[in-house]
Amino acid sequence: xxxxxxxxxxxxxxxxxxxxxxxxxxxxxxxxxxxxxxxxxxxxxxxxxxxxxxxxxxxxxxxxxxxxxxxxxxxxxxxxxxxxxxxxxxxxxxxxxxxxxxxxxxxxxxxxxxxxxxxxxxxxxxxxxxxxxxxxxxxxxxxxxxxxxxxxxxxxxxxxxxxxxxxxxxxxxxxxxxxxxxxxxxxxxxxxxxxxxxxxxxxxxxxxxxxxxxxxxxxxxxxxxxxxxxxxxxxxxxxxxxxxxxxxxxxxxxxxxxxxxxxxxxxxxxxxxxxxxxxxxxxxxxxxxxxxxxxxxxxxxxxxxxxxxxxxx
Amino acid sequence: xxxxxxxxxxxxxxxxxxxxxxxxxxxxxxxxxxxxxxxxxxxxxxxxxxxxxxxxxxxxxxxxxxxxxxxxxxxxxxxxxxxxxxxxxxxxxxxxxxxxxxxxxxxxxxxxxxxxxxxxxxxxxxxxxxxxxxxxxxxxxxxxxxxxxxxxxxxxxxxxxxxxxxxxxxxxxxxxxxxxxxxxxxxxxxxxxxxxxxxxxxxxxxxxxxxxxxxxxxxxxxxxxxxxxxxxxxxxxxxxxxxxxxxxxxxxxxxxxxxxxxxxxxxxx
Numbered sequence: 001x002x003x004x005x006x007x008x009x010x011x012x013x014x015x016x017x018x019x020x021x022x023x024x025x026x027x028x029x030x031x032x033x034x035x036x037x038x039x040x041x042x043x044x045x046x047x048x049x050x051x052x053x054x055x056x057x058x059x060x061x062x063x064x065x066x067x068x069x070x071x072x073x074x075x076x077x078x079x080x081x082x083x084x085x086x087x088x089x090x091x092x093x094x095x096x097x098x099x100x101x102x103x104x105x106x107x108x109x110x111x112x113x114x115x116x117x118x119x120x121x122x123x124x125x126x127x128x129x130x131x132x133x134x135x136x137x138x139x140x141x142x143x144x145x146x147x148x149x150x151x152x153x154x155x156x157x158x159x160x161x162x163x164x165x166x167x168x169x170x171x172x173x174x175x176x177x178x179x180x181x182x183x184x185x186x187x188x189x190x191x192x193x194x195x196x197x198x199x200x201x202x203x204x205x206x207x208x209x210x211x212x213x214x215x216x217x218x219x220x221x222x223x224x225x226x227x228x229x230x231x232x233x234x235x236x237x238x239x240x241x242x243x244x245x246x247x248x249x250x251x252x253x254x255x256x257x258x259x260x261x262x263x264x265x266x267x268x269x270x271x272x273x274x275x276x277x278x279x280x281x282x283x284x285x286x287x288x289x290x291x292x293x294x295x296x297x298x299x300x301x302x303x304x305x306x307x308x309x310x311x312x313x
Numbered sequence: 314x315x316x317x318x319x320x321x322x323x324x325x326x327x328x329x330x331x332x333x334x335x336x337x338x339x340x341x342x343x344x345x346x347x348x349x350x351x352x353x354x355x356x357x358x359x360x361x362x363x364x365x366x367x368x369x370x371x372x373x374x375x376x377x378x379x380x381x382x383x384x385x386x387x388x389x390x391x392x393x394x395x396x397x398x399x400x401x402x403x404x405x406x407x408x409x410x411x412x413x414x415x416x417x418x419x420x421x422x423x424x425x426x427x428x429x430x431x432x433x434x435x436x437x438x439x440x441x442x443x444x445x446x447x448x449x450x451x452x453x454x455x456x457x458x459x460x461x462x463x464x465x466x467x468x469x470x471x472x473x474x475x476x477x478x479x480x481x482x483x484x485x486x487x488x489x490x491x492x493x494x495x496x497x498x499x500x501x502x503x504x505x506x507x508x509x510x511x512x513x514x515x516x517x518x519x520x521x522x523x524x525x526x527x528x529x530x531x532x533x534x535x536x537x538x539x540x541x542x543x544x545x546x547x548x549x550x551x552x553x554x555x556x557x558x559x560x561x562x563x564x565x566x567x568x569x570x571x572x573x574x575x576x577x578x579x580x581x582x
Binding site: 221 | 362385388389390391392394396402404406415416418419420421424463467
């Protein structure tokens with residue numbers, strides 16, 4: 001019994017990994033099928049993710065335009081105005097604060113009212129008060145920020161569009177929940193597919209597994225090649241589907257860019273997310289591959305135990 | 314070495330496969346287990362292999378209680394056993410060599426050790442020149458000899474053979490039992506389940522008869538007083554087994570001449 005103490009060194013690891021690849025080769029059609037299905041799941045996940053990122057960005061852009069104007073008392077001193085700007089910047093949810101002096105505000109307003117500006121010709125910029133133009137980081141904290149701003153000294157009026165802001169926040173979070181739900185659902189499907197493939201492989205190789213068990217192979221020794229199989233299928237699917245998502249996005253972005261006049265929004269560049277997505281795809285592939293293998297294998301090993309109860313003599 | 318104390322086994326469907334079995338097999342014994350279909354022979358073997366656990370009683374093999382054995386220790390326990398099945402259980406897309414090597418690989422043996430050991434074992438069962446064949450290119454008897462080689466390749470202490478001659482014609486059956494005899498002569502315990510009265514009569518060995526889950530007779534009367542010596546075994550061999558010896562000789566010659574080649578291949582890997 002010289003072998004029983006050997007629990008497998010690096011030579012075994014090479015052997016086990018080779019076995020994993022052999023599983024894939026000897027099971028080409030099934031491997032191909034599961035790569036294809038896993039890829040379609042990943043592609044859908046990728047498209048859902050990019051769609052969400054774009055919608056989120058678009059909504060973000062829109063909310064950036066939803067500025068809050070804080071108009072300042074005329075008799076406030078320069079120091080007070082500077083102090084006020086400092087206080088606003090110190091607030092937690094502030095993305096950007098810019099001072100709009102009345103000299104600048106007037107031509108802007110004139111321009112925005114177009115032809116009607118003729119009516120105000122000759123009028124002084126003194127008509128308008130100085131103001132701070134504020135954009136918020138997170139629309140969800142809109143109300144809190146407004147009430148904070150209201151507490152400032154020297155404020156005549158705060159102009160804002162609360163309803164619009166809350167609608168935007170709602171849409172954004174709903175879009176987020178839907179994306180998460182869709183992505184989770186697709187993940188579960190992927191897991192199911194991988195575990196199914198491994199189960200078929202195991203069924204095809206049940207004779208080998210029986211022999212392995214009878215000569216005293218440890219559970220992990222039996223499992224390892226199947227985990228390698230799952231992980232390799234996962235990686236292949238991950239990398240290839242990333243390429244396909246890129247292609248889809250490239251053409252879709254082109255089409256969107258053509259309409260950009262209408263939408264006034266540019267699609268998010270793919271390269272911004274390529275590493276995030278590569279990491280996510282490959283790890284999804286690896287995790288579903290490994291996890292799917294282990295789950296289906298435990299099922300199979302259990303069946304084996306039941307199987308042996310069907311005593312045949 | 315193997316001891317069953319008052320062992321019973323019931324299955325969840327209510328079948329009582331074994332009923333109060335007491336049994337003691339010493340190291341180096343050769344035992345035939347006979348009985349009708351459904352008598353409990355397979356259950357007996359399955360309990361020995363720790364594929365099943367006794368519902369009642371204790372089973373001790375090699376000083377270890379199988380009832381109390383932890384799950385993670387089972388694989389290591391099984392390495393003491395060499396198991397031969399009626400249906401051979403050879404992997405169809407692996408060569409004879411790989412089928413035997415497989416048993417070593419899956420317990421983590423080094424490739425160098427495997428390439429030393431497998432040809433030796435194949436020569437021992439007279440299949441040296443069939444190393445590169447696939448199982449379906451061999452006769453039933455030859456396939457069972459491959460299975461036998463696989464059972465002994467890890468130096469098992471106990472060979473458990475479940476109707477090893479069930480799918481083989483009479484002449485080849487003798488050949489296989491003869492080989493088990495030789496394996497037994499080197500000190501390995503052999504337990505063989507069989508239906509064949511002819512075999513049992515011909516080889517004077519201890520015979521345990523099971524009926525309805527009980528041992529109804531444990532007959533040591535026809536055991537030859539002298540242990541079977543190797544010369545006796547060889548003298549008793551029929552032509553086919555002599556051919557096996559010739560094959561072994563041929564193998565040793567051809568093996569020696571190909572050592573260089575094999576060594577080169579190993580280096581490349």
